[in-house]
Amino acid sequence: MTSLSNNTLSRWSTDELLCWSLRGIATIAGTIVMLIVVFLIVEALPVLHHVGLLRFFTDPSWHPAEGLYNLTPMLWGTLFAMTGSVLIATPLGILSAVFCHYYAPSVLARPYRRLIELLAGVPSVVYGFWGLVVLVPLIAEIQPPGPSLLAGILILTIMILPTIALMADASLANVPQQYLRGAAALGLPRWATIRGVVFPAVRSGLFTGVILETGRAIGETMAILMVCGNVVQIPSTIFDPIRTLTANIALEMAYAIGDHRAALFVSGLVLLAMIVALVVSAEWVSRGRMYG
Amino acid sequence: MSCVFRLNRCGSLVTLLTLALLGTLGSATAQTFSAEQLSGKLVITGASTLAPLIAEIGKRFESHYPKVRVDVQTGGSSRGVADVRQGFADIGMVSRAMKAEEKDLHAFSVARDGVGVILHKENPVQALTDEQVVAIYTGKIINWKDVGGKDAPITVVNKAEGRSTLEVFLHYFKIRNTDVKAHVVIGDNEQGIKTVAGNRHAIGYVSIGTAEYDESQGVPIKLLSVGGVAASTETVRNGTFPISRPLHIVTRTPPVGLTKAFIDYAQSKAVHDIIKQQYFVPMVD
Numbered sequence: 001m002t003s004l005s006n007n008t009l010s011r012w013s014t015d016e017l018l019c020w021s022l023r024g025i026a027t028i029a030g031t032i033v034m035l036i037v038v039f040l041i042v043e044a045l046p047v048l049h050h051v052g053l054l055r056f057f058t059d060p061s062w063h064p065a066e067g068l069y070n071l072t073p074m075l076w077g078t079l080f081a082m083t084g085s086v087l088i089a090t091p092l093g094i095l096s097a098v099f100c101h102y103y104a105p106s107v108l109a110r111p112y113r114r115l116i117e118l119l120a121g122v123p124s125v126v127y128g129f130w131g132l133v134v135l136v137p138l139i140a141e142i143q144p145p146g147p148s149l150l151a152g153i154l155i156l157t158i159m160i161l162p163t164i165a166l167m168a169d170a171s172l173a174n175v176p177q178q179y180l181r182g183a184a185a186l187g188l189p190r191w192a193t194i195r196g197v198v199f200p201a202v203r204s205g206l207f208t209g210v211i212l213e214t215g216r217a218i219g220e221t222m223a224i225l226m227v228c229g230n231v232v233q234i235p236s237t238i239f240d241p242i243r244t245l246t247a248n249i250a251l252e253m254a255y256a257i258g259d260h261r262a263a264l265f266v267s268g269l270v271l272l273a274m275i276v277a278l279v280v281s282a283e284w285v286s287r288g289r290m291y292g
Numbered sequence: 293m294s295c296v297f298r299l300n301r302c303g304s305l306v307t308l309l310t311l312a313l314l315g316t317l318g319s320a321t322a323q324t325f326s327a328e329q330l331s332g333k334l335v336i337t338g339a340s341t342l343a344p345l346i347a348e349i350g351k352r353f354e355s356h357y358p359k360v361r362v363d364v365q366t367g368g369s370s371r372g373v374a375d376v377r378q379g380f381a382d383i384g385m386v387s388r389a390m391k392a393e394e395k396d397l398h399a400f401s402v403a404r405d406g407v408g409v410i411l412h413k414e415n416p417v418q419a420l421t422d423e424q425v426v427a428i429y430t431g432k433i434i435n436w437k438d439v440g441g442k443d444a445p446i447t448v449v450n451k452a453e454g455r456s457t458l459e460v461f462l463h464y465f466k467i468r469n470t471d472v473k474a475h476v477v478i479g480d481n482e483q484g485i486k487t488v489a490g491n492r493h494a495i496g497y498v499s500i501g502t503a504e505y506d507e508s509q510g511v512p513i514k515l516l517s518v519g520g521v522a523a524s525t526e527t528v529r530n531g532t533f534p535i536s537r538p539l540h541i542v543t544r545t546p547p548v549g550l551t552k553a554f555i556d557y558a559q560s561k562a563v564h565d566i567i568k569q570q571y572f573v574p575m576v577d
Binding site: 063065066132133136137140144145146147229230231241243250251252254255256 | 444445454
């Protein structure tokens, strides 16, 4: 009796301990995010005070040394580069996972998967360097100057492709075997099975993959900085150079002082707002089933 | 460059904390000098151009004299002058020639900074007048054929706001950054050189030290002469190259003790490799 009650008691306190340590860890993670947001706001406050938020969208240009702080062209730059790369990478990534699972012979599928994983592991500065010395001169031959929105979209596509490909791959691996056997028993051909049975089953996984790759596309800095040309303008063709918000911070932070520095923190805030908008809209579209 | 510098700033913060913990606060700012061992803390503030260089020199100085701490802060040349005058800093950093009203300070030049215009090696244009450079950068000339080159659009490479190279360039050619019609904006010198080397129709400007080194390594770029003076570290050093400026460190009183030791060290041959690493030109060879 005594031993039993002891046991129950100790089990309960272990649960209690685990529960509280998990709460603690969750608090730490949450606090870090909140601290970053608070820090961004505090650093941006001086310039928001005497310049005002509105001027970051209505000023004629971005020349912080001369007191002009228009962020809109960079907001568009970020959006265009992100949209372009997500539009190309998503079908490529999903179809490559489909190939890997349902069409490739297993001798090929394994090394192919390793190859995609390798692609995910390459540091972004390497992609940027490759883009700068190979891709940009190639584009310059077609349509000068070379560093352009197109170069940015292509580099980003290569960078986010493994994210969606691996995510889709993992989701496809989790499709219950009964579904596939059922489809086979109905005599469905392979593509019909994939389209009619597999895709609906893995929808939430694919959606999570798209969100992750979009997040990476927005946040990418080094490679974009090296291939996009960094001219602050709204591009009229894909051959025009652009500057993204992340590149703006990386490019100017090292030498910025005073209001210029604070204005870069405003870039950071705007970037954060974009990510929040992305996550909120993702939650809304998936109606909370994103991780289900 | 900036990363190194930031690390150093963190380092000095840690040092400050340690010093405080050890209860040596009272002696932290005192400068004592003895024949074999220097100790104390040097506060250096001023131009952001010079800060990474002085921070690196400071690190090496600290490794020679373990009891010395060098704290480098930025804020522009004018802050360097103001801090030294008010005694907030032991040494100020000034990235320009000294003004007439600054004669009360003692200035020591540590290096020179030169900016050269670069083209792709295969570009047939051999020289550009100052007016032509201004016209190209302000978008009045947009094709190489107008300055004696091939029929091809010019790709204008400009620097990101806040960089000292940009300041020197705009100051010499008397243009405002808002008037520059750039096609590519770059961060550091190496990126500028890679951009011009990868585009036959590009024009850019970078620190002469970097460009000269890369040219000697076979990178397909060429430095243009300005006003008939060839762009080289030699002409920057002797002051004949027009797009250049001296980099000074200043003190309020004639330097003694630790300050003097640091200034002597910063002007010595022992730091020439650091100066070259930061793309500046040492004063003597």
